[in-house]
Amino acid sequence: MSSKILLLGKNGQVGWELQRALAPLGHVTALDRSGADGLCGDLADLEGIAGAVRQLKPNVIVNAAAHTAVDKAESEPELANRLNAEAPAVLAREAAALGATLVHYSTDYVFDGTGQVPWLEDHPTGPLSVYGQGKLAGEQAIRESGCSHLIFRTSWVYAARGGNFAKTMLRLGAERERLTVIDDQWGAPTGADLIADVTAHAIRHLRSRPSDAGTYHLAASGFTTWFSYAKHVFDTARSVAPSRELAVKDIVPVATEAFPLPAPRPRNSRLNTQRLQSTFDLVLPPWQQGLERMLAEIL
Numbered sequence: 210m211s212s213k214i215l216l217l218g219k220n221g222q223v224g225w226e227l228q229r230a231l232a233p234l235g236h237v238t239a240l241d242r243s244g245a246d247g248l249c250g251d252l253a254d255l256e257g258i259a260g261a262v263r264q265l266k267p268n269v270i271v272n273a274a275a276h277t278a279v280d281k282a283e284s285e286p287e288l289a290n291r292l293n294a295e296a297p298a299v300l301a302r303e304a305a306a307l308g309a310t311l312v313h314y315s316t317d318y319v320f321d322g323t324g325q326v327p328w329l330e331d332h333p334t335g336p337l338s339v340y341g342q343g344k345l346a347g348e349q350a351i352r353e354s355g356c357s358h359l360i361f362r363t364s365w366v367y368a369a370r371g372g373n374f375a376k377t378m379l380r381l382g383a384e385r386e387r388l389t390v391i392d393d394q395w396g397a398p399t400g401a402d403l404i405a406d407v408t409a410h411a412i413r414h415l416r417s418r419p420s421d422a423g424t425y426h427l428a429a430s431g432f433t434t435w436f437s438y439a440k441h442v443f444d445t446a447r448s449v450a451p452s453r454e455l456a457v458k459d460i461v462p463v464a465t466e467a468f469p470l471p472a473p474r475p476r477n478s479r480l481n482t483q484r485l486q487s488t489f490d491l492v493l494p495p496w497q498q499g500l501e502r503m504l505a506e507i508l
């Protein structure tokens with residue numbers, strides 16, 4: 210049974226990889242914010258996005274679009290909430306009306322970062338930022354709508370295409386001799402390609418096991434800090450591209466307080482992924498594996 214899939218946010222890190230991973234599942238209509246063929250793809254246009262779903266009548270909606278600029282969201286909360294909370298609520302309402310499944314992505318930033326234990330799906334949330342609050346509200350609206358859904362909470366996403374921390378480090382490392390990087394926030398860098406592959410696998414799985422719909426943590430295995438992650442980026446860059454000019458000599462580990470930013474980030478962003486692995490019979494690879502492949506591709 211093939212699916213009729215509507216993919217929103219097709220040019221983001223995850224959206225780009227989803228175009229590849231979803232292709233074998235059926236007919237995919239992939240939109241960016243400018244839309245196509247008379248279909249609105251702009252999540253800020255709530256009526257337009259509802260109209261696109263009604264017109265296309267997909268049986269799977271995959272929403273990879275979001276407001277992901279964590280610091281900027283603090284100064285434009287209305288737009289951030291429209292994209293991260295209100296638009297997913299509209300998609301969920303339309304999915305429920307159609308009997309379609311909604312696939313959506315959320316974040317480690319829904320947690321408050323206390324403790325050291327990896328978060329389970331039903332642990333209490335406590336977002337610290339506008340971005341985290343909006344993402345949590347989006348999740349809640351989807352769960353309350355009664356539509357069949359897969360919500361994947363992931364973390365620290367990177368990809369060859371798009372902006373991410375690993376690429377920021379490479380850019381800054383080419384310009385500066387000294388970088389300071391936070392060493393007391395813990396999480397798992399996760400490849401957009403892994404997220405897309407798991408998404409396709411789970412959509413296929415739901416065809417025979419619809420009762421496995423729900424909320425899941427999806428992150429590569431193992432944990433690191435932003436500082437150790439940055440070091441790994443530079444070590445790998447030096448090994449896969451020894452001729453590449455890197456100015457950076459000194460990477461200095463610092464505490465969160467030494468790197469003030471508009472949006473607070475959780476210290477403990479570890480996600481427990483056991484539910485995902487056992488439900489969908491998956492093994493999630495170590496975070497270093499996909500990162501090294503991505504760096505080898507772009508360097």
Ligand SMILES: NC(=O)C1=CN([C@@H]2O[C@H](COP(=O)(O)OP(=O)(O)OC[C@H]3O[C@@H](n4cnc5c(N)ncnc54)[C@H](OP(=O)(O)O)[C@@H]3O)[C@@H](O)[C@H]2O)C=CC1
Pocket residue numbers: 218219220221222223224241242250251252253272273274275276277292313314315316317344362363364365366367371372401
């Ligand atoms: N990046 C990360 O580290 C993490 C991401 N997530 C979640 O994963 C999902 C995918 O994230 P990721 O791929 O990294 O994000 P990106 O920032 O790479 O992509 C987000 C996409 O959303 C699009 N977008 C922004 N505004 C609108 C709009 N008004 N209408 C339609 N599309 C819009 C962007 O389009 P344009 O390019 O035109 O701006 C972009 O293509 C999101 O739900 C995010 O919250 C969860 C944890 C970590």
Ligand SMILES: Cc1cn([C@H]2C[C@H](O)[C@@H](COP(=O)(O)OP(=O)(O)O[C@H]3O[C@@H](C)C(=O)[C@@H](O)[C@H]3O)O2)c(=O)[nH]c1=O
Pocket residue numbers: 277278279280315316317318363364365366373374377381388389390391394435468470474
């Ligand atoms: C650039 C830079 C950042 N940092 C810190 C700040 C912050 O705590 C951490 C990451 O900073 P960034 O701004 O790159 O990443 P950030 O936007 O916080 O990344 C988040 O994006 C959203 C969308 C998510 O959902 C999260 O899972 C997470 O990936 O690194 C340094 O310590 N030194 C630096 O030079």
